[in-house]
Amino acid sequence: MPVKDQIHAQIAGALAGATFPIATPDDLIAAFPDGANTTCRVGDLKMTAGEAGTLLKPSDFPFKSATDVADVIVSRAGL
Template sequence: MSAKEEIHGQIVGALAGAKFPIKNPDELFNALPDGQNTTCKSGDVVLKASDAGKVLSSDDFPFSSAEEVATTIVDKAGL
């Protein structure tokens, strides 16, 4: 499994209990277990939610599923 696939899966898992749609970054951070400190790791690749927040724009919202959040973040983060 690649780092991209592993981190994608971790993001989906972290958002398993989230209520959608998620309309803005604050709602996204609040939906994560450790908020902005939520961290996904795969080998040497580390992605914190606060880092993900830097690559998202207002045009990315609203998100309708955990899968959509994960795909957008890993693509925009260049994983």
């Protein structure tokens, strides 16, 4: 499975228990199991939720699902 798909799956999985819609960046970070320190890792690539949050724009909100969040982060990360 490509790195992009693995990271996408990890982000979506980390948010599986979150309540959507999520309307703010702070609410999104809080929805991750370890907050900003939640880490997705594939081989040598590592990304925390805090780092991923810097890729988001106010216009991205509200997010309607974990898949939506993962789609935007993976796309903007250039994976």
